[in-house]
Amino acid sequence: MKLSSSRYLLREGFRSLWQNRFMAVASIAVLMSCLLLTGGAYLVFVNIDHAFDMVYEQNVVVAFAKEDLTEEQTQALGEKLKSITNVADVEFVSKEESLQKYADSIPDATFESLQGENNPLLDTYVVAFEDLSKFDATLAQIEQIPEVDSTRYNGDIAAMLTKVRHVVMVVGGWIIGMLLLVSLFIIANTIKLTVYNRRLEIYIMKSVGATNGFIRVPFIIEGMVLGLISGGLSYGIIYYVYDKLTDMFRFDAMYGLVSFGRIWVTMLIGFLCAGVIVGVFGSALSMGKYLKDEGGTSDE
Numbered sequence: 001m002k003l004s005s006s007r008y009l010l011r012e013g014f015r016s017l018w019q020n021r022f023m024a025v026a027s028i029a030v031l032m033s034c035l036l037l038t039g040g041a042y043l044v045f046v047n048i049d050h051a052f053d054m055v056y057e058q059n060v061v062v063a064f065a066k067e068d069l070t071e072e073q074t075q076a077l078g079e080k081l082k083s084i085t086n087v088a089d090v091e092f093v094s095k096e097e098s099l100q101k102y103a104d105s106i107p108d109a110t111f112e113s114l115q116g117e118n119n120p121l122l123d124t125y126v127v128a129f130e131d132l133s134k135f136d137a138t139l140a141q142i143e144q145i146p147e148v149d150s151t152r153y154n155g156d157i158a159a160m161l162t163k164v165r166h167v168v169m170v171v172g173g174w175i176i177g178m179l180l181l182v183s184l185f186i187i188a189n190t191i192k193l194t195v196y197n198r199r200l201e202i203y204i205m206k207s208v209g210a211t212n213g214f215i216r217v218p219f220i221i222e223g224m225v226l227g228l229i230s231g232g233l234s235y236g237i238i239y240y241v242y243d244k245l246t247d248m249f250r251f252d253a254m255y256g257l258v259s260f261g262r263i264w265v266t267m268l269i270g271f272l273c274a275g276v277i278v279g280v281f282g283s284a285l286s287m288g289k290y291l292k293d294e295g296g297t298s299d300e
Helices: 002-017 021-058 071-084 095-100 107-112 131-144 156-197 199-207 213-250 264-293
Strands: 061-065 087-093 124-129 148-152
Touching: 021 107, 021 264, 061 071, 061 131, 071 087, 071 124, 071 156, 107 148, 107 264, 131 148, 199 213, 213 264
Parallel strands: none
Antiparallel strands: 061 124, 061 148, 087 124
């Protein structure tokens, strides 16, 4: 394609966008709504995963070895725990080490009386999981080991986060899907209005031999610009709102929200690409139907 043709197509794309600016604003507003919900859902997922990382470090199962186990049997128990598929780490804590933790909280005489064979505590293994969504299944495997006397755990947090993730995925998916369809519909109608206003010009272009591909380009550019504007504005809004939220809930490096600096590249590329894809697809959909209705879609 010649440089002069490229300039003409670009100019026509921006000209038609300006001529139908009210419909363009409506298209941008709806597409922005979709992108903002999509970005919000992504941020929720990122922070849930961040919360999962914290839970991985804190939400562990403590497996108590039976009291009458020999040293070899206790070591064998550790190997059995490590062999479980979903187990990420196993830390052995002897009953002497467990008792030592109470040295400052009980009288010295009592602490001394509990030494050696009088120690009522049990050898334990602190077990961390790889995937907390499999918490119950992995716990059941641990409790089935004959050398395990009992277990202690707190699976409520893992279960809650798993449910939240599932709800966000399902509800967010339906909302985003419906908004995408609405965005496509409005963008397609914006392009259709432009095509209607320029139908005589399109007829003349086809009469002198212009291909359907050449005719489509300005409208594709229009849809692309709509998508880029929507993506850029959505990114700016998400950045501003999330920055304010991180300031409000920045308790410390571990318990605060995920820093936007860790995800800004993914967010920016995602917004711009999603906006362009929806805009171009909406334009192509509208132009394809028009050219077909007006006498064929040949690109020759």
